Amino acid sequence: MLQPRLASRAKRMRASEIRELLKLLARPDIISFAGGIPDEKLFPAEAAKEGYAKALDEQTRGISLQYSLSDGYVPLREWIVDYMATIGVQCDVENIMITSGSQQALDFIAKLYLSPNDTALVTWPTYLGALQAFNAYEPRFDRLDPMGNRSTAEIVREAEEAGGAVKFAYLSADFSNPTGQTYSREMREKLIEMADEFDMPIIEDGAYQALRFDGKSIPPILAIEQEQRGGDIEACRTIYCGSFSKTLAPGLRIGWVCGARQILDRLVIIKQAGDLHTSTINQIVIDHIARTVFDEQVDKIGSVYSARRDKLLAELKKHMPEGVSWTEPEGGMFVWVTLPKHLDGADLLAKSLETEKVAFVPGQAFFADGSGANTIRLSFSCADDEMIEEGMARLGRLIAGAM
Amino acid sequence: MLQPRLASRAKRMRASEIRELLKLLARPDIISFAGGIPDEKLFPAEAAKEGYAKALDEQTRGISLQYSLSDGYVPLREWIVDYMATIGVQCDVENIMITSGSQQALDFIAKLYLSPNDTALVTWPTYLGALQAFNAYEPRFDRLDPMGNRSTAEIVREAEEAGGAVKFAYLSADFSNPTGQTYSREMREKLIEMADEFDMPIIEDGAYQALRFDGKSIPPILAIEQEQRGGDIEACRTIYCGSFSKTLAPGLRIGWVCGARQILDRLVIIKQAGDLHTSTINQIVIDHIARTVFDEQVDKIGSVYSARRDKLLAELKKHMPEGVSWTEPEGGMFVWVTLPKHLDGADLLAKSLETEKVAFVPGQAFFADGSGANTIRLSFSCADDEMIEEGMARLGRLIAGAM
Numbered sequence: 001m002l003q004p005r006l007a008s009r010a011k012r013m014r015a016s017e018i019r020e021l022l023k024l025l026a027r028p029d030i031i032s033f034a035g036g037i038p039d040e041k042l043f044p045a046e047a048a049k050e051g052y053a054k055a056l057d058e059q060t061r062g063i064s065l066q067y068s069l070s071d072g073y074v075p076l077r078e079w080i081v082d083y084m085a086t087i088g089v090q091c092d093v094e095n096i097m098i099t100s101g102s103q104q105a106l107d108f109i110a111k112l113y114l115s116p117n118d119t120a121l122v123t124w125p126t127y128l129g130a131l132q133a134f135n136a137y138e139p140r141f142d143r144l145d146p147m148g149n150r151s152t153a154e155i156v157r158e159a160e161e162a163g164g165a166v167k168f169a170y171l172s173a174d175f176s177n178p179t180g181q182t183y184s185r186e187m188r189e190k191l192i193e194m195a196d197e198f199d200m201p202i203i204e205d206g207a208y209q210a211l212r213f214d215g216k217s218i219p220p221i222l223a224i225e226q227e228q229r230g231g232d233i234e235a236c237r238t239i240y241c242g243s244f245s246k247t248l249a250p251g252l253r254i255g256w257v258c259g260a261r262q263i264l265d266r267l268v269i270i271k272q273a274g275d276l277h278t279s280t281i282n283q284i285v286i287d288h289i290a291r292t293v294f295d296e297q298v299d300k301i302g303s304v305y306s307a308r309r310d311k312l313l314a315e316l317k318k319h320m321p322e323g324v325s326w327t328e329p330e331g332g333m334f335v336w337v338t339l340p341k342h343l344d345g346a347d348l349l350a351k352s353l354e355t356e357k358v359a360f361v362p363g364q365a366f367f368a369d370g371s372g373a374n375t376i377r378l379s380f381s382c383a384d385d386e387m388i389e390e391g392m393a394r395l396g397r398l399i400a401g402a403m
Numbered sequence: 404m405l406q407p408r409l410a411s412r413a414k415r416m417r418a419s420e421i422r423e424l425l426k427l428l429a430r431p432d433i434i435s436f437a438g439g440i441p442d443e444k445l446f447p448a449e450a451a452k453e454g455y456a457k458a459l460d461e462q463t464r465g466i467s468l469q470y471s472l473s474d475g476y477v478p479l480r481e482w483i484v485d486y487m488a489t490i491g492v493q494c495d496v497e498n499i500m501i502t503s504g505s506q507q508a509l510d511f512i513a514k515l516y517l518s519p520n521d522t523a524l525v526t527w528p529t530y531l532g533a534l535q536a537f538n539a540y541e542p543r544f545d546r547l548d549p550m551g552n553r554s555t556a557e558i559v560r561e562a563e564e565a566g567g568a569v570k571f572a573y574l575s576a577d578f579s580n581p582t583g584q585t586y587s588r589e590m591r592e593k594l595i596e597m598a599d600e601f602d603m604p605i606i607e608d609g610a611y612q613a614l615r616f617d618g619k620s621i622p623p624i625l626a627i628e629q630e631q632r633g634g635d636i637e638a639c640r641t642i643y644c645g646s647f648s649k650t651l652a653p654g655l656r657i658g659w660v661c662g663a664r665q666i667l668d669r670l671v672i673i674k675q676a677g678d679l680h681t682s683t684i685n686q687i688v689i690d691h692i693a694r695t696v697f698d699e700q701v702d703k704i705g706s707v708y709s710a711r712r713d714k715l716l717a718e719l720k721k722h723m724p725e726g727v728s729w730t731e732p733e734g735g736m737f738v739w740v741t742l743p744k745h746l747d748g749a750d751l752l753a754k755s756l757e758t759e760k761v762a763f764v765p766g767q768a769f770f771a772d773g774s775g776a777n778t779i780r781l782s783f784s785c786a787d788d789e790m791i792e793e794g795m796a797r798l799g800r801l802i803a804g805a806m
Contacts, residue, residue, distance in 0.1 A: 040465035048468065052455035062443035065451065065652035100503055100656075104678040111539060132676035136514060249468035251683035253503075273535035275507040279682050280654035 031391040032359040033378040036177060036333060040382075042301055043249045044293050051288035055281050064281040070272040071264075072098025072256070073283035079290050080242070080256050087209065088223030089240065091233050094261050097268055100278045102207050102243040102255035106133040108270045109168070109203055109239060109257075114139045118164035121155075125336075125366030125375070127177045127205060130170055141368035144169050146190040152197040166198050172205040173221055174212065175332025178366045178377040182330060188221045192228065195237055201263070202238040207255075208332040210247050210298050213306035215330035222258065234260045246333070247298055248289050252282040305333065308380040311388045319396030321403060326378075333381040336363070338374060343402055345376040351402070356394035434794040435762040436781040439580055439736060443785075445704055446652045447696050454691035458684050467684040473675040474667075475501025475659070476686035482693050483645070483659050490612070491626030492643065494636050497664050500671055503681045505610050505646040505658035509536040511673045512571070512606055512642060512660075517542045521567035524558075528739075528769030528778070530580045530608065533573055544771035547572050549593040555600040569601050575608040576624055577615065578735025581769045581780040585733060591624045595631065598640055604666070605641040610658075611735040613650050613701050616709030618733035625661065637663045649736070650701055651692050655685040708736065711783040714791045722799030724806060729781075736784040739766070741777060746805055748779040754805070759797035 055064040071077075077096040084091055099105040106129065114120065114137035121144035122130065131141070140162050142155055159166045169191065173183040183191070195202045204221045219227075222238040229235040239259040244252070257267060271277070289297075312335055316326055323340040337360075339345065345362030352358050363375025383391065458467040474480075480499040487494055502508040509532065517523065517540035524547035525533065534544070543565050545558055562569045572594065576586040586594070598605045607624045622630075625641040632638040642662040647655070660670060674680070692700075715738055719729055726743040740763075742748065748765030755761050766778025786794065 037470050040469050043464060043468040045459055045464040045468065048464075049456065049459040052459070053452065056448055056452045056455070061446060061448040061451075063654075065446040065448065065654040066443050067440050067648075067653045100678045100682075103676075107677045129676070129679070136673065136676050245470075250470045251466075251468040253678065253680070253682045270539065273506075273532070273539050274510045275503045275656065275678075276532070277656070279503075279656045279685055282682055282685065 030353070030357050030359050031387050031394065033380070033383060033391060034359040034361050035382065036361075036377075036379050038246055038250065038301070038333070038381055039304065042297075042304060044289050044297050047289045047292045048249065048252075048285060050292070051285035052281070054288060055284045060284070064284050066280060068277050068280040068283075070097075070277045071268045072096070072278065073280065073287060076254075076283050076287035076290070077256075079287055080258070083290075083294075084240075084258055087217075088219040089226060089233070089258060090231060091258055095233055095258055095264060097257045097264050097271060098278050098283055099241075099255045099257060099271070100253040100275065101245060101250070102205065102241040103129050103133065104253075104274075105241040105255055105257045106130050106170075106203070106205070107136070108267055108274060109241075110134045110137050110139075111270055111274075112263075112266055113167040113201070115164060117162050118167045119155075119159035119162065120167060121169040122368055123171050123176070124369065125178055125363060125372055126170065126368065127172055128365050130205065131366075131368055134170070139164070139167070142166070143369075144171060146187055146194050152194065156198070166200055168201045168203050169195060169198075170203040170205065172207060173209075174206065174218070175208040175329050175334070176205075177208065177332070178334055178361070178363065179336035180327045180329025180332050180334040181336070182215075182218065183221075185218050185224070188218065188224050191221060192225050192238070200237070201259075204238050204240045206240055207243045208246055209242070211302060211305065211333070212331040213302050213309065234262070236260055239263060244286050244290070247294065247301065248286060252279070252286055254278065254282055254286045302331075305331075305381055308383055308388065309335070311385055312378065312380045312383065312392070315388050315392035319392045321396065321400040323403065324399060333379050335378045335380060337376045337378060339376065339399060340403060341374050343399070344373045346373070348376070348398060348402060352395075352398050356398045358391050358394040358398065360395070433756070433760050433762050434790050434797065436783070436786060436794060437762040437764050438785065439764075439780075439782050441649055441653065441704070441736070441784055442707065445700075445707060447692050447700050450692045450695045451652065451655075451688060453695070454688035455684070457691060458687045463687070467687050469683060471680050471683040471686075473500075473680045474671045475499070475681065476683065476690060479657075479686050479690035479693070480659075482690055483661070486693075486697075487643075487645075487661055490620075491622040492629060492636070492661060493634060494661055498636055498661055498667060500660045500667050500674060501681050501686055502644075502658045502660060502674070503656040503678065504648060504653070505608065505644040506532050506536065507656075507677075508644040508658055508660045509533050509573075509606070509608070510539070511670055511677060512644075513537045513540050513542075514673055514677075515666075515669055516570040516604070518567060520565050521570045522558075522562035522565065523570060524572040525771055526574050526579070527771065528581055528766060528775055529573065529771065530575055531769050533608065534769075534771055537573070542567070542570070545569070546772075547574060547594075549590055549597050555597065559601070569603055571604045571606050572598060572601075573606040573608065575610060576612075577609065577621070578611040578732050578737070579608075580611065580735070581737055581764070581766065582739040583730045583732025583735050583737040584739070585618075585621065586624075588621050588627070591621065591627050594624060595628050595641070603640070607641050607643045609643055610646045611649055612645070614705060614708065614736070615734040616705050616712065637665070639663055642666060647689055647693070650697065650704065651689060655682070655689055657681065657685055657689045705734075708734075708784055711786055711791065712738070714788055715781065715783045715786065715795070718791050718795035722795045724799065724803040726806065727802060736782050738781045738783065740779045740781060742779065742802060743806060744777050746802070747776045749776070751779070751801060751805060755797075755801050759801045761794050761797040761801065763798070
C-alpha cells in the first residue's frame with residue numbers, strides 16, 4: 001500500500017536508531033554525551049512565562065490564539081531584521097519567513113529544489129536532520145568540498161549521469177553539528193564562487209551561529225555574498241536558516257529563513273500548503289523573549305558552554321590513547337572525535353552500554369555515503385564537570401581496550 | 404534557478420488571491436463572510452493562560468521548553484485515544500501522532516503516498532488547503548463520487564494513462580469546508596467498499612467533526628471501517644485527521660492523525676524529517692485545555708454557531724432571488740451557495756467590493772478541475788445578527804442585479 005521507495009527511504013534514515021539513543025539520556029546508569037540538546041537549566045523560563053501571560057491578556061488573546069499569515073508575525077520578523085543586521089546582513093521584513101524550527105526550513109527548501117535523482121552537495125559529515133529532510137525528495141548526495149580538487153564540470157557530469165542536476169549546497173558554517181568546525185572566510189568566498197559556477201543556491205544553516213565562545217567572528221556566507229553583490233540581498237543566492245532553539249528554547253519551534261524575495265515568495269506558498277503558519281502565540285512569545293533577554297541569554301549560555309568545552313577538551317587530552325584526535329570548536333555544542341581507522345563507533349557504543357556505560361553518537365549516520373565509521377560525536381551542552389571527568393575516563397578506557 | 408514545475412504549481416495554488424481576500428476581513432467598510440476562521444471571542448483563553456503558567460512552573464519548564472519526541476506528548480495522545488473512543492474508534496497511543504494542525508497531516512500523508520502523475524480522488528468541491536498540500540507532489544485529481552456511475556476499472560485506467568496510479572481518496576465527511584455537507588452512513592460504507600476495490604487509503608478530514616449542532620451523529624469512516632474489520636484498527640485503511648483548531652484554538656497549531664500503526668510509523672519518520680516535533684509547550688497546554696474545558700467549549704461554540712447558521716439560512720431565504728440555492732448544514736462553519744449557471748462568483752466579488760461591499764469566497768478555487776464558477780462560500784462563524792441581516796440584504800441585491 002505504501003510507496004516502496006519511501007519505505008526503503010525510511011530505513012535509510014535510521015531515525016529509530018537515533019531515537020533509541022536519545023532514550024538513553026533518561027537511563028540513570030548511563031553518562032550521556034549523545035543528545036544534541038540545550039541545557040534546560042538555562043532556558044529563559046521567566047521571560048517565557050511573562051510572554052505567555054502578556055500574549056493572553058484581553059487585548060491580544062484574540063490574535064495570539066487565532067490563525068495568522070503564513071510568512072509570520074511581523075514584529076518578530078522586524079526583530080530578526082535587526083538581528084541579521086548585527087551579523088552583517090541588511091534585509092527587510094519581506095526577506096524573512098518564520099518556520100517551525102529550522103528543520104522545517106530544510107524540508108521546505110528541499111521541497112522547492114529537489115526532484116528524485118537531483119544532487120545535493122553536503123559536507124562529509126553533515127547534520128543528520130538535513131540528510132533526513134532532503135532524503136524525502138529522493139536526491140543523491142555528492143561531497144561539498146570547496147577547497148577540493150574536483151572540477152565543477154566533473155561534479156555536474158556525474159549529477160547528469162545520475163539523471164538529475166546539482167540543485168544546491170548545504171552546510172552549517174559555524175560550529176557545525178556534528179563536528180563543531182567553522183568554515184574560514186576563504187572557504188566561504190570559495191563556496192560563493194562555486195555556487196556561481198553551478199548556478200545554485202547555498203543553504204546556510206545558522207543554527208549554532210550565535211554560540212561563539214572565542215576566536216574572531218566570521219560573517220555569514222549570506223553577508224559576504226551581499227557585500228559582493230553591492231549590498232543587494234535580492235541578487236543573493238544564499239538562503240540563511242536561523243533558529244531560536246539553541247539560544248532561547250527549542251520547545252516553541254521557532255526558526256526563520258532569510259533570503260531574496262523571489263525565493264521567499266515561493267517558500268511562503270510551500271509554508272501555507274505545509275502547515276498554514278507557525279504557532280501564532282509562540283511567535284509572539286519568542287518576540288517578547290528576544291526583545292527582553294536575547295543578548296543576556298546568549299552570554300549566559302556562552303559562558304556555561306565554553307567552560308564545559310574547556311573541561312571536555314582537557315579531559316580528552318588526559319584520557320584518550322594515542323591515535324585518537326578531536327576538533328577544538330570555538331562555539332556550539334559538539335566535539336568530534338576521530339578514532340583509529342579500524343575502530344567502529346557503533347560497535348564501541350554497543351560495547352559501552354554493557355561495560356563502561358557512557359553514551360555518544362556514532363559518526364557514520366552523519367555521512368551521506370555511509371563512511372566515517374571510525375568517528376563519534378560528543379555533546380558537551382548538558383555535561384557538568386563531574387560527568388565529563390568520569391565520562392572521559394570511561395571513554396578513554398573503552399577506546400584503549402578496543403585498540 | 405527555481406524548479407519551473409514548482410513555479411507553475413505555485414501559480415495554480417492561488418494562495419495569494421486567498422490571502423488578499425482574508426485581508427478584507429480587516430477593512431472596516433466590508434461585511435465579510437469570507438474568512439473560514441473561528442470566532443476569537445469564544446477561545447478558552449483563561450484555560451490557556453492557566454495551562455501555560457502550569458507548563459512553565461519549576462517542575463515542568465525543563466520539559467515544556469525542551470525538544471520532545473516526534474510522535475507527540477503522551478498524555479495528550481492518551482486524551483485523544485479517549486476522545487476517539489467517544490466517536491466510535493478504539494485505538495491506542497501508538498495509533499495517534501500529533502501534527503502542527505491537520506494541514507500538516509495532509510502534507511505528510513501526500514508526501515507518503517503521492518508521486519508526480521499519481522491520482523488523488525477528491526470531492527468536487529473540496530477543501531482548498533488539501534488541494535494546496537497535495538499539489539506540491541504534482542498529482543492529478545479525479546472526482547471522488549462513491550455514488551456515481553463510473554467504474555473502478557475506468558478510473559484506474561485513466562490514472563494509468565496519466566502515468567501513475569490511484570493513491571488515495573480524501574474527503575471531509577462532516578460539515579465539510581466549503582459546502583457544510585455531511586456524508587450519509589450509506590455513502591461512507593460505499594466509500595470503504597470503493598477503497599477496497601482500489602486498494603487505497605481513505606484520508607478522512609475530521610476538522611469540523613465535533614461541531615454538530617443538530618441531526619443524528621454519523622460515526623467517522625474510520626469507526627465504520629473498524630467495526631467491519633472486527634474491531635481491528637491495524638486492519639483499517641482509513642487515516643483520520645483531527646484538529647483542535649475549530650474546537651479550542653488554531654493559534655497553537657495542534658492536530659492529530661489516527662490510523663493503523665504501520666502507517667503511523669512511516670508518518671512519524673516524515674514528521675521527524677519535517678519539523679522534528681510539534682511545539683512541546685503547546686501540546687502540554689492543549690492537553691490541559693482539553694482536560695479542563697473540551698466538552699463545555701464544544702457546547703458553547705455549538706450554541707453560538709447554530710444560532711448564526713439559523714439566522715443566515717433565514718436571511719438567505721428572505722433575500723435570495725429565485726434560481727439561487729444553498730446547503731443547510733447540520734454543523735460546522737459554512738453555507739454553500741449555488742448561483743444560476745451564467746453567474747461567476749469571482750466577478751460578483753469584484754463587483755461587490757466596489758458597490759455592496761460584502762465579501763465571500765468564490766467557489767471555483769475549491770474545484771480541482773476549475774469548474775464551479777457559479778458557486779460561493781459563506782462563513783457564519785464570526786457573523787453576528789446585524790452583520791447577517793445587512794450582509795444578506797446586500798448580497799441579495801448584488802445577485803439580483805447581476806442576473
